[in-house]
Every structure is written in C-alpha cells, then in structure tokens.
Amino acid sequence: MGHAAPATVRPNSEILKAFPHRTEDEMVRLTGIKERRHAAEDESATDLAAEAVRHALAQAGMAVTQIDGIILATIIPDQPVPSMASALARRLGIPRALAFDLNAACSGWLYALEVGRSLILAGTAKNLIVVTAELLSRITNPQDHETAFLFGDGAGAAILTRGEGGHRLHRMALSGDADQFESIQRPGGGARMPFPCGADCSMEHFYLQMNGTSVFKHAVIGFAEQIEQTLARENLKPEDIAWVVPHQANARILTAVSKRVGIPYDKFVVTISKYGNTSAASVSMALGWAAEEGIFSDGDRIIFCSVGAGLTFAGGLLVW
Numbered sequence: 001m002g003h004a005a006p007a008t009v010r011p012n013s014e015i016l017k018a019f020p021h022r023t024e025d026e027m028v029r030l031t032g033i034k035e036r037r038h039a040a041e042d043e044s045a046t047d048l049a050a051e052a053v054r055h056a057l058a059q060a061g062m063a064v065t066q067i068d069g070i071i072l073a074t075i076i077p078d079q080p081v082p083s084m085a086s087a088l089a090r091r092l093g094i095p096r097a098l099a100f101d102l103n104a105a106c107s108g109w110l111y112a113l114e115v116g117r118s119l120i121l122a123g124t125a126k127n128l129i130v131v132t133a134e135l136l137s138r139i140t141n142p143q144d145h146e147t148a149f150l151f152g153d154g155a156g157a158a159i160l161t162r163g164e165g166g167h168r169l170h171r172m173a174l175s176g177d178a179d180q181f182e183s184i185q186r187p188g189g190g191a192r193m194p195f196p197c198g199a200d201c202s203m204e205h206f207y208l209q210m211n212g213t214s215v216f217k218h219a220v221i222g223f224a225e226q227i228e229q230t231l232a233r234e235n236l237k238p239e240d241i242a243w244v245v246p247h248q249a250n251a252r253i254l255t256a257v258s259k260r261v262g263i264p265y266d267k268f269v270v271t272i273s274k275y276g277n278t279s280a281a282s283v284s285m286a287l288g289w290a291a292e293e294g295i296f297s298d299g300d301r302i303i304f305c306s307v308g309a310g311l312t313f314a315g316g317l318l319v320w
Helices: 012-018 024-031 045-060 084-092 105-122 212-233 251-261 281-293
Strands: 002-004 009-011 035-037 069-073 098-102 127-135 153-161 173-176 243-246 301-308 312-319
Touching: 002 045, 002 281, 009 012, 012 024, 024 251, 035 153, 045 084, 045 127, 045 153, 045 281, 069 084, 069 105, 084 098, 084 127, 098 105, 105 127, 105 153, 105 173, 105 281, 105 301, 105 312, 127 281, 153 281, 173 212, 212 251, 212 301, 212 312, 243 251, 243 281, 281 301
Parallel strands: 069 098, 069 127, 243 301
Antiparallel strands: 002 153, 009 035, 127 153, 173 312, 301 312
C-alpha cells in the first residue's frame, strides 16, 4: 500500500475568509475537518498517483515491471481521453499493461479493488495496481458553504496479487441507489453540457454540487448497511472487528454510523481532520496512513465501507 498528499496545507482559516459569518469551532464541529491538502498549480493527479504507487511498490519489494495492469479510480482525471491509467502506465514505464479508469465517486477505490480481485481470479492479470487520485480542489466552489470546507486532494494505491500469505482481501459488496442521483453531482463537463456550454449554463455547473441534508441521511444508512451486510456475509459480530476504515465523508456521519452498528468510534480509522474528504482516495489514504502508523496487527479484521455520488455503496473485509 502507499499514499500521497500535496505539500500545500489549506487550514480552515483560509477557507473561512469567504464566510465571515462562520467560525472555526463551528466548522470542526460540523465536519471534523481542520485542514486539507491542495495541489500546486503545476501538480497533476497523475503526479500524486505515481508517488502513491512508488510507495506501494517499495513496501511490496516489487519492481514495476512485475505489474501487468492498472485500475485507476477518479472523478476528475487530468484529461477526459485517454484514460489517466494509461498516462500512469507510461509514467511508470509499463506501457503494455492493461489500463483503464473507473468512476464510482467516493466508492471508487473499493469498486476498483473488487474489479481487480475478479480479474486476478479470472486469470486476466497476475499483479495489479489499484490506485486512485483526486484533485477535488479544482472542482470545488470556494463560495459554496456546502462544499468549500469538505474537499481535499490526495492519492492512494495498493498492489493486488494472488498468493500465499499476505493480507487477505475478501469479496467487496457493491450496490447503489440511483434515486439519489442528484444528491451529489457535477453537471458540466460531459457530453450533455460541455464547455463552453452557451447562455443556459454557468460556471456553477462545473463545480461539485451537494444536497448536504440528503447526503447526510443516506450516508449514515448506507455506511451502516455496508458494515452490517459485511458482518452477516462473513459470519462475524461487531466485537470481532478490530478496525473500520471508512470513506472520510464527515466526522458526524462516522459518529452516527458507529452508534448505529455497535462498533466503538475509537475503532474507526479517521484521517478527515488533516486531509478532508478526498473522494475515491480517502479509504486508500486512510488505510495507507494507518499501515504506516503500525496500528494493525496480524489477524486483524478490517471493514471497509463507503458511500459516494450516484449513489454508490461499497463494503468488504480485509484480514491483516
């Protein structure tokens, strides 16, 4: 595993300049976020992805030439065509690797893990990089109180292979709720509303938009359902779980989920205070950070869970 974050720290005090009626204490209470990282103008998502992958390769003691595929999860690739995974393959020096992007929003990395796991079990690939990189600062409206405080930039990666020993990734459960399609969206930038898009749209359409009340409600339910379904599928009880590594959406959401599923909050790996919500990158970054900190022990059962735009739901088990 590996993760990467830009060097530039954006504390709440900088964001608050656009919202003089809000306070630091209020923002921390509502979100759990104290700061986030923002990429420099000359820094790309591919740069962060490459750094995360290099850390993962070093940790695994593998050469990049042993990799035969890249699955990259993101909602904002450096360019629409070709895939950012292809750009990363060229950057890493493995141009013949299978490479494609996947967009499941904040659940993207968990979706990508399951796709990668399936490709390996099918014999399509042997060693896969599953990576995500997000520069959400590029599509966050600094004047929108619903989103300005939430989002940051970062990347995370893992190497999947089939073999004896090592950490054991169980099947991910993937689902969604398309009735909530409009809860989180970025309407502009696609075929329906390309840029420039004429008099009927504005730059607002090219920023992330979110219905905070709706997202909070459905996220708490979605997170809890993923944890409960994973426990049932794996024949486990809440007390059997050593750690929960969730999507870092909002500290209040995670607190509510903890109470709902009966797993103490101190078993949740929470990095949102320093990284903010990094969408698809958040689970991978939280896992990479926790691994570096050495908080996991052999045999620990770790649950992943995520809710993202779409809505998309994902959850599953990793045994350390």
